[in-house]
Amino acid sequence: MVSEILLVVLFPSQLSTAQIVKCRVYNPHHPPHTYHQPGDLIIGGIISHGGFISSPIDFTEDPPPALLEDFIVVSKAYQHILALEFAVKEINENSQILPNLTLGFYIYDSYDNARKTYHATMLLISTLERLIPNYICNIQHSLIAVIGGLDSQVSIHVATILDIYKIPQLIYGTSPIMNHKTPGLPFYQMAPQEALQYKGILSLLLHFRWMWIGVLIMNDDNGERFVQSVFSEFSRNGVCFAFIERIPKYSFDDKFQEMLQQGIKIYDQVMGSNAIALVVYGDSYSIVFVRWFPYLSGLEEVVNKPKGKVLIITAQMELVSFLYQRDWDTELFHGALAFTLHSNDPPGFKSFLENTNPFSTKGDGFIKDFWKQTFGCVFPNTVLGNVENGDICTGEEKLENLPAPFFEMSMTGHSYSIYNAVYALGYALDALFSSRRKNTAMVHGGRLKLQNQPLWFEAQPFSVCSESCHPGSSKKVKEGEPFCCYDCIQCPDGKFSDQEDVDDCKKCSDEDYPSNTRDFCIPKDISFLSYQEHLGMGLAGATLFFCITTLLVLGTFMKHHNTPIVKANNRDLTYILLISLLLCFLCTLLFIGRPHKVTCLLRQTAFGIIFSVAVSCVLAKTITVVLAFMATKPGSKMRKWLGKTLANSIVLFCSLLQVGICIVWLSTSPPYPDVDMHSVTGEIVLECNEGCVTMFYSALGYMGFLSILCFMVAFLARKLPDSFNEAKFITFSMVVFCGVWLSFVPGYLSSKGKYIVAVEIFSILASSSGLLGCIFSPKCFILVLRPKLNNRNQLIRRI
Known part of the structure; x- marks a missing residue:
């Protein structure tokens, strides 16, 4: 009996325009009762059955073209799908990994929407395509893991539900930020820790002696974490921040005009600054916002005209373009220094891409939309029997002819992380099933069969007196009870805790102060009475x-x-x-x-x-x-006192007394420049210390x-x-x-x-x-x- 293991990959909404459509899945190697009946709903993706990577999907109803035109596609991300498919294909064709088991997968598009992400995740843990929570009747399809997403918020939404069922999630994007609402969610990060990048950026700045820099970050938690991580370390090494600007979230709704106005202000700040080096930190598609810069200079509101800047781009970002940016100038990125995720080209991947086209590929619900928008062609409408206006897609179009911002023939860093994630799961499952064969195999009628039990990775039971204290709090032992029974109290003013179950909160350094949640420290601002305020x-x-x-x-x-x-x-x-x-x-x-x-x-x-x-x-x-x-x-004798002599003597005598006081002051304990780090929360106050306070009040x-x-x-x-x-x-x-x-x-x-x-x-x-x-x-x-x-x-x- 052949079983199938399912992987699920969730991608951001910019990946594709796939809609929920009616479809029928069939496999000639399975009996009729395994067919999915017409009218069943399946989210546009790829289904694998009975040892075949992609069973043919016969769409009985195509998505209306009008719906597809409302989406913006980042075509470069389509390689992520192909990397996943290629890795699964290699594993299923390799008899040394998971023999007698087929590795299949679904692909879900999150649409950058929390509600749809939660809905898709609930579908995964229910009977196929029937949202009945905690009820699974088809044990042929066992959900073993989730890969994704590229956006850290998507990963958090998915993990919130998967954590209940102890289903692991391998992420290939930015590491999500945990807080008191999302403690201890299970993540396995494929990309290296970002802290290594921060050291690399600092080394680069010091090597070129770029000590005055600007910073562009995404306006989200990841961007704030980046600033918190690098500010103190960069400052200690002499690197100063000319400005820190926050990139607004890319949007095409009614807030687009507001976003454009924000972009003009950011552009004016960036181009008007005398900081040549510009560190840019964001997610995979943040570069799309930066690509607007040369075109913002043509607007009336912009004061500063373009000038040379050296962009230092973090590894999470990719040089991508929306389709409407196909012909936009890329001069801004000439000479940019970009960190990149480790990548490699697996043998056969390039030929796999060259052989990909919408007429030979079966079961891919994304390829036609990708093909239409990337090559600017249309497919004949097979249902209505007519042809849409425009160039006809022939399948002879070549992926290798596309510019790099739209598609690359070599495997990108994100795609390679997905490829490695599939293999990591493949080897882990192979080790798991090899162990189970020795312990749970039973002989029935001379035939060896596996016990038909679902997988999820059994959770370790917990036996505790008190729940864990989250970061930002510390333990307070309850009087008259064992030490393992405690209350959680928030860290007092001036202290923080960045770990769970700490006995006492720590003080921030003199250069930092605790956040409102008391779970990390924030660099203090330098304050003094200046002419600029x-x-x-x-x-x-x-x-x-x-x-x-x-x-x-x-x-x-x-x-x-x-x-x-x-x-x-x-x-x-x-x-x-x-x-x-x-x-x-x-x-x-x-x-x-x-x-x-x-x-x-x-x-x-x-x-x-x-x-x-x-x-x-x-x-x-x-x-x-x-x-x-x-x-x-x-008869008054006061006349002899009148005159300038008396007045001048009074002025001289009274003034000399004050001069004497000041001389003693300066010779014993003179005033000096000082730093006050404690009087004002969140500020490092530059001041003059009066030295001897007694002399100050004496004067x-x-x-x-x-x-x-x-x-x-x-x-x-x-x-x-x-x-x-x-x-x-x-x-x-x-x-x-x-x-x-x-x-x-x-x-x-x-x-x-x-x-x-x-x-x-x-x-x-x-x-x-x-x-x-x-x-x-x-x-x-x-x-x-x-x-x-x-x-x-x-x-x-x-x-």
Whole structure:
């Protein structure tokens, strides 16, 4: 008795346009009761019976042509089918492998649709073509394994069901990404681990000294995994990322226009960047999107025109084309560096391809659609008896005449993985049946027969107290119970676990932080207050505005140098104060940008000294006002204190005290560039470490002391008789100053990252502008708008 073992291969939807059609399968070597009756449904594929690779399939009803025209075909993937058929043919013709057993297969098209993939998988584990879950009446056809798919999502959908029945799946595409919803699904990957490619790409970049690169990835989990895998390693070796762009999923529905607009933005980013090397990671058909690049340059929205780029393409991608891209230019790929899967040309495969045509091949539900769309011809309609418009397909068309993006005569890497998968299963089954023959064979009537039992690979039974803890969690032993009984708790903030059943979660490195699911680490972004961001630009703009305003005030006073209002209250102090305020505004620019050694040394010390000079000038002006009124009293001895000597001495003495504090600070524990990796989640903050915090607050406290002293003196002198008593304006300016710096301390302590710097810049601008506005705006009003009030008589109030 001859049995048949079935393999099933699931492919992405771009492979073919096969539809569900009515068909009848017959085999002249089997009795009539094995026929499939007309009207039975079979998904377009190949069926093997009784030792024959492909039994003839007589289609009683062809798919309507209108339906077929709605599909887009990647003709190059048709070689995957032929590689599978060739491998099965070799095994069945080899008497050394699986004697008396026939290896057959079905081919299902997933249509890149989860619902259809699940439906096809349920058909596999039910009675042939009758969806009755868990019910199989035909033990002649035993499902032994599934090969596929090329898309990792297809593999996950299939494995979700196959895992219940312990049916193995051999994948030849990208390794699927597991998460807490799909733990431990059975996969056997035919292609090498992708981590080897990442090392190869890094070696290539370092060899050519391409340290500034762009990255194009698919907008899916595989693309994100690629970035997570290479970012840290590449960065440690000095490779920087100019940009990371995500390729949208290829679509021909109503979202095509949206996808095209995304493509224009990506093209503009890629071509506008000065990064010459471009690493492209995607699935087998991602290259189709990249092929649009030369044509996007013709659209009005595109700013950057094409320029030379070196593409570095990962092995999963293939140089393929949709049929509408037949005549498109491939200049973009000239000089591209592509990794490739290992491949080989088995003997006889090329002649097998040369002999393939739609008239000699039986049982292939894909070949006519492939032939029609690849060669641009039509087949006569055998049902209606007429001929469709167009060139007639004769079967004389040659596959070897097709360009490489449409079909290759040598076996590709993906096809070779399928070929190896079939042989791996063949040898595994041969070893399994050889073992069973020794243990389960029984003699009945002198004839040796195998027990007629279905296969699936018996599952190992489980006996556990608690379910496994998935990645992202750890075990917590239950009190009063054995250690094998535990609860699963999510990893705390800052920790992760990438394996099952861990006792404790691990910390990410300082350069990384845990994902939301706590099952892997994500590289941190580098953060500092820069001119390129809105906050930095806004603060720099405010600084420029106040600098210009201060210069205008200084120019106005110099223009009216000899007028009474300028000479009042010591004009030399006024000029020193204005210049000090100008330098204070300019000091804020030291706080913006990437911290360096020089800027860190000058930030606090330069501002502390300059601002102390400004406050000292205000104090000197206030004391001068008090002494001036005291000197007007009869018999007063204060006249000898009046003059420039006292004012200059006050400014010099008060400023030198702050200089001394800063000298001690710089000589003992000066500020320096530092990296804060813990304050802000997900960011590496570049900052200036203040060194000795005590000295920092000493410098700040000294400025506060001068301000309070100035405020007290000005407050006492605010009601002295004079038509222009400057003390009341100084009083108000000191109220603003003290209010700003008192609120600075809690704001500084509660802020994190670059916002600490922003708080300090804002405080400097606010306090300096308060002095400028409160003290000088009344004088500027008189100088510019009311010049008649600028005379001596108006400045003296009679008592």
